[in-house]
Amino acid sequence: MKIIVDAFGGDNAPGEILLGCAQARKELGVDLVLTGDREKLLGCAKELGLETDLAGMEILDCPGVLTMEDEPTAVLKEKADSSMALGLRALAEGKGDAFASAGNSGALVVGATMIVKRIKGVKRVAFAPLLPKSQGFFMLSDGGASVDCRPEMLLQFGLMGAAYMRDVMGVENPRVGLVNVGTESHKGDELRHQAYELLRQRKDLNFIGNVEARDIPYDGCDVAVTDGFTGNVMLKLFEGVAMALMDKFKGVFSQSLKNKLAAAAVYGDLKKLKKSLDYNEYGGAPIMGAAKPVFKIHGSAKASTVKSALRLTRDYAQSGFVDKIAQAVKPQGERQDG
Amino acid sequence: MKIIVDAFGGDNAPGEILLGCAQARKELGVDLVLTGDREKLLGCAKELGLETDLAGMEILDCPGVLTMEDEPTAVLKEKADSSMALGLRALAEGKGDAFASAGNSGALVVGATMIVKRIKGVKRVAFAPLLPKSQGFFMLSDGGASVDCRPEMLLQFGLMGAAYMRDVMGVENPRVGLVNVGTESHKGDELRHQAYELLRQRKDLNFIGNVEARDIPYDGCDVAVTDGFTGNVMLKLFEGVAMALMDKFKGVFSQSLKNKLAAAAVYGDLKKLKKSLDYNEYGGAPIMGAAKPVFKIHGSAKASTVKSALRLTRDYAQSGFVDKIAQAVKPQGERQDG
DSSP, X not given: OEEEEETTOSTTTTHHHHHHHHHHHHHHOOEEEEEEOHHHHHHHHHHHTOHXXXXXXXXXXXXXXXXXXXXXXGGTTTTTTBHHHHHHHHHHTTSSSEEEEOSOHHHHHHHIIIIIOBOTTOOSOEEOOEEEOSSSEEEEESSSSOSSOOHHXXXXXXXXXXXXXXXXXXXXXXXXXXXXXXXXXXXXXXXXXXXXXXXXXXXXXXXXXEEOTTTGGGTOOSEEEOOHHHHHHHHHHHHHHHHHHHHHHHHHHTSSHHHHHHHHHHHHHHHHHHHHHOGGGGOEEEEETBSSOEEEEOTTOOHHHXXXXXXXXXXXXXXXXXXXXXXXXXXXXXXXXX | OEEEXXXXXXXXXXXXXHHHHHXXXXXXXXXXXXXXXXXXXXXXXXXXXXXXXXXXXXXEEOOBOOOTTSOGGGGTTTTTTBHHHHHHHHHHTTSSSEEEEOSOHHHHHHHIIIIIOBOTTOOSOEEOOEEEOSSSEEEEEOSSSOSXXXXXXXXXXXXXXXXXXXXXXXXXXXXXXXXXXXXXXXXXXXXXXXHHHHHHHXXXXXXXXXXXXXXXXXXXXXXXXXOHHHHHHHHHHHHHHHHHHXXXXXXXXXXXXXXXXXXXXXXXXXXXXXXXXXXXXXXXXXXXXXXXXXXXXXXXXXXXXXXXXXXXHHHHHHTTHHHHHHHHTSOGGGOTTO
C-alpha cells in the first residue's frame, strides 16, 4: 500500500505532516510518497530529527504550494506546479494507491474531479466528513463539494455514503436519511421531493426517509444526505455551536476559585468528553466518487491527526471502495449483486 | 394595545397559555382577546383559579383546534373553525392590534400570508427567530417560512430583519450577513451570487457580506440572511447540537459522587449559562412581512415564556414595524427617508 501525501498542505505543513508521516510509516505498515520542495523537506527533517524516517520515503520534488487563499481552480492552472497538483497527478498516473492532503478543500475537490477524474457513472463527488452524535459518528454527504445539486446527485451521495459507512467504517446496514425541514415525505423544496422519491425507490439502500437536523446529533441516522450548500453550512454551524458552547463552559469554570476547583475535579472526564466530540479523531474526510482514493486531512491537523487520517486513507484504499461505488451508483437493474 | 391570543395552540394549551396571559395582563398593560372553546376555557380557568383573570379578557368562541399534525393549509379549509384561524381572521378584521399563537408554525405562516395578507411589496413572509451568540442574540431570517426562494426575497429578509433588530430589539445599525459557504463574494450557488449583489447595492443596509455558519455563534452578524430551507435546517441543527452537548455535560456531572459534588459547586453559574443560551428568553419569533403583527410563540412554551412572547408581541405592534417594513422594502429610489 503506497500513499501519496501532500507535504505542504495545511496550517502546520510541512513539520506536522512530516511527523505524522513518520509515525504512520512505523505503525501502519504503509509506504509513503511525499510531494513538495525536496530541499525544504530535507531541512525540516533535519530540524525535527527525522532524517532517517524521510530517507525511507519517496519524494516527488516540486517548487510550488497551493494556499488557502488560492482559487480552487488554481490547482489546474497557476498552481499546477504545487505539491497538491503534483500529488493528484501522481495518483492519476498510478504512482501510489491513494492521495491525502490537508490543503485547500475546494482545490482538492476540483483536482479530484478534473485530474483524478470521477468514477464512471458518478455525477458529482462528495466531501463526506464524520461528525459526532450521541453514540459514535454520522456522515454528512455532501459536506460542501457540490453546492448546486440535482436530485440524482443526492441519490448518489446516499449510495456512496452508505457504501463508505459499511465497507470502510464497519457500520452494519447504515441508515440513510434525507436532511429536510420535516419528517413527512411531502416536506421541503422541489429538490428534496425528487430526491426523496429516488432514494425511496432504491431497495438496496436502508433509506429511513426525511430527518430533521435537530435529531441528527441524537443518532437520527448514519448518513445524512444533503446538497453541498446546506451540508457545508451544517458542517460549519455544527463546529461553531459546539465550540462556542465549549468556550462558554470554560468561561464558567474559570470564573472563580471555587469553580476552578470544581473543574479540576471533573477535568479527566471532561477531557474524555471533549475527545468523544472531537471529529479530528478520524483525521479528515474522503472525497467520495473520485476514481482513486482522495482523502482530505483536517487543515489544522497535527501529527497524531495526520496519522489517524493516513490510517483511514489506507483502510479506504484497501476496502476496494472505488469498485464498490462504481457498482453502487449503477441503476438498480444493472447491479451485479442485486 | 389589544393582543389576540390563540388559547389552544401549542403543547401546553390551554393551561399554560391562560396562565401566561393572566400574568401578561397584569404586568404588561395589554388587553387580551382569547380564541377557542369558551366552555373549555372557563373550565380550565376554574381549575387554575384564574376565573377573575379570564373575566377580564374577551373570548372569541370557536370549537376547533388546529394541531401539529394538520397540514399548514388546513388553516384555510378543514380547520377554518380553529382557534388559530379565528384569531387570524379577527386580526385581519381589526379586532385587535396583533395576534400570537404557539400552534403549528407552518399553518401560522400560511394564515399570516393568506388571511392577514402580506405588506404591499413584500414577496414572502419570513419566520425570524432569535438565537444566542457569544454576546446577545442574532436573528435568523428566514428560519423556515419560505423554502423555495428567489434572490429578491433574500434581500427583503435582510431589510425586514434589519428593521426589526433596530426598531423592536434596539440594536444600533444591525450588521446583516448572507449565510454562505465562504466569505468571498463569489462563493456559493446562483441564489447567493444574485442575493449578494442585491444586498450590496442597498446603501441603507449595513451589509457586511457573506458570513460562514461557523462564525455566526461568535457574533458574526446581527441578522443572518438565508433561504427558508437552509434557515430551518440551521435553526434545528443549532438546537440539536446545543441540546446534545448539554446532555453530554449532564452525563459527565452525574457520573460519580465526585463529579456530582463538583456540579453542585458550579450549579448556579451553569444555570445562568443555560439561561443565557435559552432562546426561550424571547418566547418566540415574528412572522415578518405580514400586514399586521403575527407572532409565533414557542410550541413548548410555559406560562413565563408565553408572557415574554406577549411582551415582544406588544413591542412589535407598538414599534410601528409594519409601516417601517412597507417603507424598507420599497426599491431604493422610492424611499421617503432616503
